[in-house]
Amino acid sequence: MKIEPFEVPPEPAVPRARPVRLLWYEDWWDGPLAGMCEWEGRRDWFHFFKEDDPPDPQRWFWIFRLTPEQQVAIEHRHRRYQELVGNGSEFVDDPGVIGGRRLQRPSTFDRAGWDEWRRECGDGLKIDDLTEQQIVAWFKEEDTKGTAAISVHHPKKD
Numbered sequence: 001m002k003i004e005p006f007e008v009p010p011e012p013a014v015p016r017a018r019p020v021r022l023l024w025y026e027d028w029w030d031g032p033l034a035g036m037c038e039w040e041g042r043r044d045w046f047h048f049f050k051e052d053d054p055p056d057p058q059r060w061f062w063i064f065r066l067t068p069e070q071q072v073a074i075e076h077r078h079r080r081y082q083e084l085v086g087n088g089s090e091f092v093d094d095p096g097v098i099g100g101r102r103l104q105r106p107s108t109f110d111r112a113g114w115d116e117w118r119r120e121c122g123d124g125l126k127i128d129d130l131t132e133q134q135i136v137a138w139f140k141e142e143d144t145k146g147t148a149a150i151s152v153h154h155p156k157k158d
Helices: 068-084 111-121
Strands: 021-028 032-039 042-051 059-064 091-093 101-103 135-140
Touching: 021 042, 021 068, 021 091, 042 068, 042 135, 068 111
Parallel strands: none
Antiparallel strands: 021 032, 032 042, 042 059, 059 135, 091 101
């Protein structure tokens, strides 16, 4: 059964994950939409499914347990991204920002490498490739280690 993208989490059948550590993103629009996270000592896939209305527009994400084949494919795709394009899609620890995590400042961005990566690796993992049975948890932006990593980088004030 395919997932309805804006479905509300079926609590308590699917637990809320806290804390979640974002590792890298593969899809971005004013913040991460999909990528790899770490939760309960495992690497799992996160995917956006809804956003709250203002004044506090928190994003909500599903956490999917990947099949071994999906895990191998997505790890390979990420390694190829690093080799061909750079490291700007990764989150890193940084005590100098609120929340202690931020996006890696890219050391490089190679446009020709990005084109090659897209030709070689295609579109990657999409919501239609996942099933409802793979959902193991959900989280909101505030549940990540370092909400500054998700949105704007805010330097700490002394």
